[in-house]
Amino acid sequence: MKVVEINHPLVKHKVGLLRKDGISTREFRQLASEIGSLLTYEATADLALEKTPIQCWSGEIMVDQIQGKKVTIVPILRAGLGMLDGVLELIPNARISVVGMYRDEQSLKPVSYFQKLSADLDQRLAIIVDPMLATGGSMIATIDLLKQHGSTHIKALVLVAAPEGIAALEKAHPDIELYTAAIDECLNEQGYILPGLGDAGDKLFGTK
Numbered sequence: 001m002k003v004v005e006i007n008h009p010l011v012k013h014k015v016g017l018l019r020k021d022g023i024s025t026r027e028f029r030q031l032a033s034e035i036g037s038l039l040t041y042e043a044t045a046d047l048a049l050e051k052t053p054i055q056c057w058s059g060e061i062m063v064d065q066i067q068g069k070k071v072t073i074v075p076i077l078r079a080g081l082g083m084l085d086g087v088l089e090l091i092p093n094a095r096i097s098v099v100g101m102y103r104d105e106q107s108l109k110p111v112s113y114f115q116k117l118s119a120d121l122d123q124r125l126a127i128i129v130d131p132m133l134a135t136g137g138s139m140i141a142t143i144d145l146l147k148q149h150g151s152t153h154i155k156a157l158v159l160v161a162a163p164e165g166i167a168a169l170e171k172a173h174p175d176i177e178l179y180t181a182a183i184d185e186c187l188n189e190q191g192y193i194l195p196g197l198g199d200a201g202d203k204l205f206g207t208k
C-alpha cells in the first residue's frame, strides 16, 4: 500500500493547531477543511490528463483536461463531512458517495447505517475522506463496500493515522493509497489515537 505522510510546512502547522485542547468548533472545522484541500492537492498529483480542443481567443488550441469520468468523493459520516468542503474547493465538479459508519464504543467494530453511492463506480477514482484512521475498521469496511460496488481505484485521505490502523488497512487493501497529514504514536485502551485529536466528530459537530 502506498502511504504518504504529507510533510508540507502548511500541513504540519495546521495539524499542530488542530491538536490544541479547547479548540473552538469553528477553528477545528476551518482547519479540517483546509487540510482536506492540501491532502487533495497531493493525492491528485498523478491524475491522467488528455488533450482537448478548445476555442481560445487566438484560435483553436489543445488544452489539458483530466481524463475520464468525474471523481467521486466519499465522506464517511459524520466526521468525514468536515473535510468535504476542502476537497470540493479543488474538485468542485466531483460526485459524492455518502457512507454512514460509526464505531461501536465497546467492540470498536464499525457499524454501517447509510449508503448512497455514485453510479459507475468502476469508472471513477474514489477519494474517501475521514479525519481519523484509528483501528482502521471504518475505513476497511468502507473500502469493502466500494469494491463490492465496482471501485478499483481508491485513495483515502485522513488527518491523523495510527500505526495500528495503517497496518490493518495495508493487510486488508494493499492496492489503495493512503494520504495522511500525520502518523501518530499509538492507540489508547479505548481505541483513541495518541496524541491524536480526541473525538473528531464531536469537535466538528459541537456534540458532547
Ligand SMILES: O=P(O)(O)OC[C@H]1O[C@H](OP(=O)(O)OP(=O)(O)O)[C@H](O)[C@@H]1O
Pocket (backbone or CB within 6 Å): 076, 077, 078, 079, 080, 101, 102, 103, 104, 108, 110, 130, 131, 132, 133, 134, 135, 136, 137, 138, 139, 165, 191, 200, 201, 202
Ligand atoms: O479506525 P476506526 O477505529 O474505525 O475509528 C475511526 C472512526 O471513528 C470516527 O468516527 P465515529 O465512529 O466517532 O463516528 P462519527 O464520525 O459519527 O463521530 C472517525 O471519524 C472514523 O470514522
Ligand SMILES: O=c1cc[nH]c(=O)[nH]1
Pocket (backbone or CB within 6 Å): 132, 134, 191, 192, 193, 194, 196, 197, 198, 199, 200, 201
Ligand atoms: O482518536 C480517535 C479515534 C476514533 N475516532 C476519533 O474521533 N478519534
Ligand SMILES: [Mg+2]
Pocket (backbone or CB within 6 Å): 079, 199, 200, 201, 202
Ligand atoms: Mg465520533
